Amino acid sequence: MFDFQIVTSWFDNLLRGCMPEFWVLFIEFVVIGIALLTAYALIALALIYGERKICAFFQCRLGPNRVGWKGLLQPFADMFKILLKEIISINHIDKVLFYIAPFVVIIASFLSFGAIPFGKGMQVLDFNIGIFYVLAVSSLGIIGILLAGWASNNKFSMIGAMRSGAQLVSYELSASVALLTVVVLAGTMQLSEIVEMQQDGWFIFKGHIPMIIAFISYLISGHAETNRGPFDLPEAESELTAGYHTEYSGIQFGFFYLSEYLNMFIIASIATTMFLGGWMPLHISGLDAFNQVMDYIPSVVWFLGKTALLVFFSLWVRWTFPRLRIDQLLHLEWKYILPINMINLIVMTIIVVYGWHF
DSSP: OOOTHHHHHHHHHHHHTTSOHHHHHHHHHHHHHHHHHHHHHHHHHHHHHHHHHHHHHHTTOOOSOSSSGGGTTHHHHHHHHHHHSOOOOOSSSOHHHHHHHHHHHHHHHHHHHTTOOOBTTBOSOOOTTHHHHHHHHHTTHHHHHHHHHHHTTOHHHHHHHHHHHHHHHHHHHHHHHHHHHHHHHHSOOOHHHHHHTTTTSOHHHHSHHHHHHHHHHHHHHHHHHTTOTTSOGGGOHHHHTTGGGTTOOHHHHHHHHHHHHHHHHHHHHHHHHHHSOTTOOOOOTTOHHHHHHHHHSOHHHHHHHHHHHHHHHHHHHHTTSOOOOHHHHHHIIIIIIHHHHHHHHHHHHHHHHHTOOO
């Protein structure tokens, strides 16, 4: 399997051979930043197109089919439209907090995006506390949501922000405990090492029933953290107009919209990395010929394929189940998912201590 670190090392050596270290680091930082921004934008456009097509399929419609071949250029048209939209000035708001809030949300999403291992040797941030870092920076987005609701001076925005705060803080606990279950099995928090340890078998297969429970609970909790149906109470149109971003327009609304889609991708990416082997191909013990064929498939294709499958599952859930009430949503977390996760973590710890895993 091709290691992209060969390309990055070649580029680094090329720069170091003709300029001082300061400029080497500066150019590398700029190139990495541009690459991340480009990937961030392109993945968001692909997700927008994918959701509109999948939604149309579930509702027996065609979806985008006019702009470009089979509507492929429709997301680009939407992007240019939202960039050119007028930013409407709102009276009686806290202007500083109002304008800061979208940037807090998008920055939290972007920081999490930078830690994703897209392929072998394709990871910008690879800390030895990688999972702790992802959990820390991803939880910053709730600050931007609360700022948006408070600064808008709108009761519907404030109710949506408070709902979102309660929802995200609650389900963040279950998501964290589910990921800790994987950390207990792996013995490390570094994402690259977690992927490498799944070379001879993905954790979803090696961790027995506790790992399957952790995987399911993480998907539920992650789906709730993205504020998407049936957990879309903070943006319930029939009750709160658009929720915490009701007063936003133009590119400011676009930031919330963009971060929502990328958060869906990030949740699926972390689930892929922790439970489904990340960019690691499917290997079956004893089938050397099959394993060799699987190794010819690029690591990026493996990663994006698994992530796309989880994103499709998330969209399937959104367009299938009705919206929950706020009391049902919180009861599901505090009375069922979190206690199950805590017990599951203890069971996984016992399995690891006694060496009962594969």
